[in-house]
Amino acid sequence: MPAVPTVVTAPAVRRPDAATGGDDPAGLRDVVVAWFDEHARDLPWRAPDRTPWGVLVSEVMLQQTPVVRVAPAWHAWMTRWPTPADLAAASTADVLRAWDRLGYPRRALRLQDCARAVVERHGGQVPDDEAALLALPGVGSYTAAAVRAFAFGRRSVVLDTNVRRVLARAAAGTALPAPAQTVAEVRRAEAFVPDDDAAAARWAAASMELGALVCTARAPRCDACPVRDGCAWRAAGYPGDEHAARRRTQAWAGTDRQVRGRVMALLRDALGPVPQHAVDAVWPDAGQRERCVEALVADGLAVRTPGAGDDHPATYRLPH
DNA sequence: AAACCGGGGAG
DNA sequence: CTCCCAGGTTT
Structure with a gap:
């Protein structure tokens, strides 16, 4: 097994007896919080x-x-x-x-x-x-x-992408959490939250920080991880991502999101109302462009002022 | 449950 | 180039 694993997309080999780190929430909590006391970012x-x-x-x-x-x-x-x-x-x-x-x-x-x-x-x-x-x-x-x-400073179950990944590895022994949050996952996260308000808040910050700085998605820094010895994923030999086949990569180039971003950038940077022809210039596909502009208006992100004849085209601006 | 929604930086 | 990131809303 690699000393510093890389999350691969190969099918995982599951080991039923691998969860050596998942049975001790309190122990895992303590080392993560102690690590956080020394490594918390000054945000x-x-x-x-x-x-x-x-x-x-x-x-x-x-x-x-x-x-x-x-x-x-x-x-x-x-x-x-x-x-x-x-x-x-x-x-x-x-x-x-x-x-x-x-x-x-x-x-x-x-x-x-x-x-x-x-x-x-x-x-x-x-x-x-x-x-x-x-x-x-x-x-x-x-x-x-x-x-x-x-x-x-109140007790709550803070379960973001970082905490999901930390618990998936340390407790469940998997490379990455499921694509969508599950009920079982929330229940497991709940088991890690201390009863005490202040302790619960500290665990929330610490577990998120560990996921953001050490237990990262692509190239986790296991050599610097405080729960390395209790990590079920490491104990199982760093099995690959069992959900790899179902993860879809979000396309970017050519999507509506890119078109919307360009229109919004145009409206943000404009000193006054933007004439239709300037909006038309940001994207060549008229159909997609018009659909995106309509969506921006419907979302309340842009306001259209109707034109009046060829010399006075419609204009667009940000909402007041 | 699944689709939709930005943008930048790391690898 | 691909993939990732302290999610929420709508259908």
């Missing part, structure tokens, strides 16, 4: 002066964007709109421009909707109740659990 949303709203903003930004790209954007964002009330009152066009190229701009719209909901439903204070958090726009099971843990 801005972990600073002592953080606010619940700042944590929520960071979680929404991090939903599909890596830490290194979120950090500077988060700082600028929180400086400009420190509270939910500030963001609720902002121009949506400014919000979308500040979101810049973080990706999935609908997240920016939902974040502003979330700010408005926090103001209207909760007096401008982020709730610590799970049901109230889940009811906020853009907040799903992961983000609700993360806000409870990282903003309020």
